[in-house]
Amino acid sequence: MKLELKGITKRFGTFTANDAIDLVVESGTVHALLGENGAGKSTLMNVLFGLYDADEGEILLDDEPTGFTGPGDAMAAGIGMVHQHFMLVPPFTVAENVMLGHEQVKGPAKLLDLAAARAKVKEISDRFKFDVDPDAVIEDLPVGAQQRVEIIKALSRDAKVLILDEPTAVLTPQETDELLAIVKDLRDAGTAVVLITHKLREVQAVADTITVIRRGKVVGTAEPTASQEELASLMVGRDVSMTVDKTPAEPGDVMLAVEDLSVIDEDGIARLKHVSFDVHAGEILAIAGVQGNGQTELAEALLGVVPTTSGTATLDGELLTGKSIKETLHSGMGFVPEDRTEDGLVATFTIANNLILDLHDVAPYAKGMALQPRVIAEEAEEHVKQFDVRTTSIEQTAGSLSGGNQQKVVLAREMSRPLKLLIASQPTRGLDVGSIEFVHKRIIAERDNGAAVIIVSAELDEVLALADRIAVMYHGEIVGIVPPDTDRDTLGLMMAGAHEEAAA
């Protein structure tokens, strides 16, 4: 089957998310759609899948125009999509999830034909060596297996075109390799695969054709043999350096000492189990691991957002545990939260006000109870300039900024205090390459100023680029702390729970 998009244009208000995009996907090939976050890849696929109506352009299947009005039409026509966020019902079994939406019934009582669904799951699972048990409950499965269930779901509906939207964002390196192998098998079996991603390595590994999208437009196609630098510059529109310039660390004394720290959440589940480590002044410790293995809890426990159940954290000789968040921030911690829109910014506040969220009640921003609007504005102008926040006015709301500029506002605020420790969680998630460079530079500058830095990142590339030491977390524990030149395979195994000796 041949799928063709012709001149697809999709606008949201005045913003054009897709601008006259042409794309041809042939069966038996892997077509990579490469672009930065916000380039319009997901929008395009949502148009294709019938979730959005295109303002202009048409979709052709085997040269026949289609008129999808919803995902049902798209699925019936043989298009399957695996969303970035899985569309599975957690308490249902694999078979139940697979049959969901087009349930088969049997007998006069119209009972659900679970046996048929189970057989189908088994058949597809065996064919592609998915190793998925039809009777397993979704919430008990690891993320990688859940993703395979999504693929089975699509294949069970005879998908000839399979769209994978950022499929590796939630996977360990090993799971990623498994997925890429599956993609190749599917291709060999004749399926057309559209792989949406911003990760160059994956594109190089499996793609037959590469289409690069920037700001809603197709800016070019590339051969899978193209180098990472070539692909990156196509994606960003200028030359980018794929490495981070930094001098070797000159670690000083221990700045942060964490001893036996544990967190048990409201449901009684241990999220952080007796974690101990040190971070020195002038050193970046990167915390690697698959999302959801306690990294978030560790960062939040250090700030004091989540209560700890045992252990201590000491910053420059001062006990952090037991302090209020405010006291912790004022004692020299900078905190860049993982989710800047949820935890880092008040979207409806102006940039100026977001820059003083933490310091709004101290001089010079306040005198007694009275805010000092003039000082606040002057300082905001200064910070916006220093951190290169692209905005027309400091009175714009933070919510109107792009992700990169929002992150710069958060960094500007957190770095405006003298810092002993900077904790940055997923500091570059969702940012374009240009902003990533900027954020990395600032973080290294903070290290070179003598602060201890903790980076929590799910991107192995980022960890390897920034870290002076790498701590790998798995199931709430630190399985090992290794030097920055550790190879990916070892790190990958550690991220899956193997201890460093076993992994090496």
Next chain:
Amino acid sequence: MSAEAVKQDDAPAEGSRDWRALLREIAESSALVVVMAVVASMVIGGLLIIFADPDVSDAAGYFFARPMDTFTAAWDAVSSAYTAMFRGSVWNYSADTFAQQFKPLTETLTMATPLIFAGLGLGIGFRAGLFNIGAQGQIIMGAMLGGWVGFAWHLPVGLHLLVAVVASALGGAIWGFIPGILKAKTGAHEVIVTIMLNYVAANLLAFALSQDAFQRPDSDNLQSPIVDTTAQYPLILGSSYRLHLGFLLAIAAAIGVWWLMERSTWGFRFRAVGANPRAARTAGMNVSFGIIAVMTIAGALAGLAGSAQILGTEKSLTTGIAGSFGFDAITVALLGRSRPMGTVFAGILFGAFKASGPTLQVAAGLPVDIVLILQSLIVLFIAAPPLVRFLFRLPTPTNEKVVAA
């Protein structure tokens, strides 16, 4: 932020964020939408008046013989209703003396006073993300405590009023503090708690009025002694009008609330907690304290609304002391977009509605319920800005558009 991310993030994940999103939507609806909501409800109210009018239905009986009669009757019904409302609330041009002509406006402002006080308090709560439904109970408690100081204590001129006003504020503050601390410490939802406290306050008042401490000595009715003249708000336009000092106090309170919310560190915190409690907490703000402070201040302002009733217009406690001011104030705060200026104007508009009721009934022969329907329709329209924008073909505000990455 990317277009697709915006799409996903907009969906509220949990119940409490639904409330917050609703409050935010209302607080940020444009002034134009608010005005148009009033216009739209006047139009629909007009239709109801036409249907309710006996002359119109008579004329409609022979519509095909003389259609103009129906239209004339309809026009007469609507215009007499709305002019009656105007005469009852703004300027009675058919009265004989200037004093009588002017009286409706002062009545409007008198009625507006408790609405402004309570509306200001609720507005602070709304902007801090707290849906306080408890103004009614807070008004009652304010009136009880202020009234008791007014009739049971006997203090010198000046001091007596001051102490009674402070007592009213205190009564309301206590009734705001309770749901505040319950929310902050136990997570109890303020909507439930404040509604229940309304019942508690209403029945506490009824109970108190049956006790010797509150019962008027020479009466069998559920009413208290009259508050001392030393504890009453002075009338600011002389004895022919009921307008009292409480109105000026309400205006002063509006200015104070503006400063608190826009210019003080406390207001900054309240707004941050309301707009994004997680970010406020991550930035080191004490969210629990914010919730308690907001609820207490809101309660104190509602308590002052109680003082306007007991020390201004009613002068003695009855079970109906709070009328429906506590609930109307919710509408006032929403209509005023939770901003002090807006609340003052909305309070005056609703004061006008209240003041016009009797004239509407007497002069136009329409039930007072029409006014209530108008009030309700206004809220309905404000709660659904897209509907108003659709009706009047207004453009979608820019903040709803997706911003490019």
